[in-house]
Amino acid sequence: MAFTGRDKTWLRGPRAVALVAAGAAVVLGLATGGTVTQAAPAKPKPTHTQIQLLAINDFHGNLAPNPATSSSGNVNGTPAGGAEYLATQLELLRDSADAQGQDTATVAAGDLIGASPLLSAAFHDEPTIEAMNEMGLDATSVGNHEFDEGYKELLRMQKGGCLDDGDGQNNQNSCPDPKAKFKGADFDYLSANVFYENTDKTLFAPYTIKKFHGGQKIAFIGMTLEDTPNIVTKSGVQGLAFKDEVETANALVPKLKQQGIETIVVLVHEGGLPSDPKAFNSCPGISGPITDIAKNLDPEIDVVISGHTHQSYNCSINDPAGKPRLVTSASSFGKVVTEVRLSIDLATNDVDRLNTLANNHIVTRDVPKDRHLTDLITKYQGYVAPIESKVIGHITTPSIVKTVDDSQESPLGNLIADAQLADPSTVTNGKTPVAAFMNPGGIRADLASNAGAVTFGQAFTVQPFNNYLVSMDMTGTQIKALLEQQFSGLNQASNKVLQVAGITYTYNPAAAPGAKVVAGSIKIAGQPLVDGTTYRISTNNFLSDGGDGFPAFTTATNKFFGGLDIDAFANYLAAHDPYTPGPTDRISIGS
Template sequence: MKKTPLLLLTVALGLSACTPPNTTLPADPVNVTVLGLNDFHGYLEPSGFRPAGATADIRAGGVEAIAAELSDARKANPNTIFVGGGDLIGASPISSGLLRDEPAVYALNAMGMRVSALGNHEFDQGLAELLRMQNGGCASNDTAKACKFDPNYRGASFQWIAANVAYNAASGKTGSPFKSYVIEQVGGARIAFVGAVTAETPGIVSPEGVKDLTFSDPAAAVNRVLPEIKAQNPDAIIMLIHEGGEIAAGSTDNYATVGCKSLKTDSPIYKIATAVDPAVSAIITGHSHKGYNCLVPDPTGKDRIVIQGEQYGHLLQRLDLTVDKANHKVMTVKAANLVVDYDARAKAGQLDFGMTQLVTTAKARVEAISSVEIARLGSPQIRRGYTAAGAQDRTIESALGDVVADALLDAGKPQGAQIGLMNPGGIRSDLPDSTKIKPGNAVNFGDVFAVHPFGNTTTVLSLTGQQIDEVLEQQFSGANATAVKLLQVSEGFSYKYSQSAPAGSKINIADITLNGTPISATAKYRVVTNNFLAGGGDNFAAFKSATDVVQLPGLADTDVLSNYLKAKGPSLTNTVKGRIVVLP
């Protein structure tokens, strides 16, 4: 297979991973390759990805191709280690999600993953279930899915880590259920990996699942544990963190840009990177689903690599380190994002056979459900929001967002619903993914499940016009200020917002209309959404003030979308309806 040469970012560090000795010994260098996978989300199969400079999607990712990339890397350098940046499981397509992500864990085990940061989605099913995923067993909170891939689920052979997660006082426990770091032997070198997860985890997962835990500031937590790590004289320290950022608006940089200086300075990862001890040689990140390979100044002002590899296994983050074992320091580190080109691997006959068997088995387990045709659309595909460069964009109205909000409204009308609201993070795939477009514009249940893998239920509630205004302002404020989450809205509901106005004042209530009429600040309106958002998820706390809350039992998000597609499928196209108007 012809491969594009990697562009590598090289930083000469000259930094000890620990307190330097009084005397310098003759150097004993070894080359170590670190390959990182972030935001995998159980995507056993490839999905659509648009490489930099391309005009069409390719099939990228998929464990068959990821394993082949790992094999090539290990042949080129036996001193290669495979690590994770979090969200390896959760929000997964049906071939893994309907089997409680056990196939994804088994795939990662077989590919030799050694350690991963925890991600917020690892907590989707609660702490007890996460510990089962780590340690094995079948005592799950969803026995209909657990141990259906393997009746004796063995758990992860890699270690999930996070220095900033601990038991809280209410739990009656001390310490943490997770390790803060691990030290791995790679080619005779001792590489320390210290982990952290986004501190906003409690606001973006079910509160009940993390009620016994605290999530502290990642930089402070990592800095607290570094003296303990340094005391063990590792030869390098790498940070794995499930937190991210994105390239600043207006920049032409992308995941393939080497040494970018355009990472948004107000993004969470930028602030964390500038605060973490310089002994950390590089930072592997995740969470924002944005690919970048950037330089960010450490607390001393020296550039340090901060890298993220997009999502779903489309990219592998690659670090090539030259480590001086004698003096316990990193001499140089190079960084690149590697495209996992499934199509090229398949054409060259280089897909990993063991992973092919695993994927085939997982798909067979769910085939009877996954293959059921739901509807035929009016276009081959209905897509989420994307930037001009082809990266997913949750800050804009999308054609699929409009459809999902309309489906919610349709489901809630028997309870008097007038407005449907949907969080963009709950829409996980295009309908269908570009790799799964079928004759006659057909979509099956597997396609619907990929869009809505959470199993959220449907909630109808009452909000005043003023509270609706508060909900909409929270798209741009508080924890959402640096990662806008633009709610998708249903037919008949519209509003305008100002890009330049300060947070909290971006929307004039007079510019919020229902069926063409401005809403009243004091009148009550029936709103339908999912139970996650209704509970204040994704930092939309204004929903907690709702009254007349009605849960629609047995009506999961997949049911809502499936029913709507069955009723309206041929009339639905990839058209953005323009319900949200953006002002300067």
């Protein structure tokens, strides 16, 4: 039966009936494609019951539809996503199961919030939590981006309450309607492998058990990316310990079995990379961490629902006993919904895997908009309009791109690094930074304009993390080590070339890791770098904590926290109005 998140009851309500009436003509129009190949064809059995699972991941606060011309707004050319359409498609899928007498649970695999568009981020992602409540989400694992504002803020997302953030200070405003307090998530945040340091207490419940009409019980284990401390701000996870996903999940299996649970689903915020990203309903040549996780999770675990890599796949990967097991992921930004039909043996309550299938459905926009979500989006669009539409400067080109040249330097990367270097908030005791470093992964989009005019909303789309800038002292030797870490250690397999200001250098891609930067090529403020000299540099707090595989930043001294990176970006554009992008000539390739 259709499940509504508002009253937590199983029913076929008036809203569901209305949606069926409005959408009956398009139920069969859901874009699906073929199911994943199983070891044997699925055959309905009278001794089995089916339960529908609907899953999403990596929504990242994308409430409004993204442009269909962008990669974030389509799947293989089909316009997709938008909370209004996602809500309708979820309800239609539930009603299709209800028509067959099947119950439904709706779950997610993390990163529902964080790195969000301004419509959600300006209100600390409260609108997205409200949207998920409206959509009837039952449970989600905690992703790495759920920690973007720190774990205490994440606890508020679950429990509710308002922040005293100065009613719009720093372009954010918790509880913008003074008459309506934020109530928190109706769904369960789950994280079995995140503990308070030196304790056996988890930050959130490790699992939840859902009971269905036929007496069946399903345990959902939530699992957070183990590598989270390396890719989020250190202060946001300080005091927490992140443990191995496989070991943690496997240790819970006996405890669940003792409670009579025979059906176990893992919601894990880690993923894979198919060789053909367009094959959204299969998984040719899949690689990445999820493959090892799937191969090592206890055979008693029946389904693995994953995320993090923003890919869409529908796989059958053998468990340690050599039996096929479903592993799925639903792209990102609400563009895809995974539907799993669990076939459960009524005699044993075990999942019959050979009769359990999954489909990845594109969230097409050829259905009626959910009016509850339309109302929510309209409300917050009104609140965000004054922040979003403010013109902060002009550029002399239609856009400034984050696309890199052969040396991995980009025009937009240079602009952001220049803004960091020029920001006065990082100057302390008369010490002004002489170089700045920006992580390329923190540049989320090209800087667009409206006939040359740049708004705060467009700038925020480029830098949506609200990171703080940090100035610090580093010696020439430490800076050399930092530059080598772009090509070694955690970044050896996939290089991360920092965007820079105030510094130039040459590197040799053919050289051995640890010796790629050409000796004597590094210059700061036009002068050769000296090993024993101390330089004042600037970066964001994510890199300052050693994020993205740059531990050299953690060896810096005399750290001083300045303002927000988005404010530095906006102020720089205002001070250089109009801005003309310069050449990408700070990093070069040589031998």
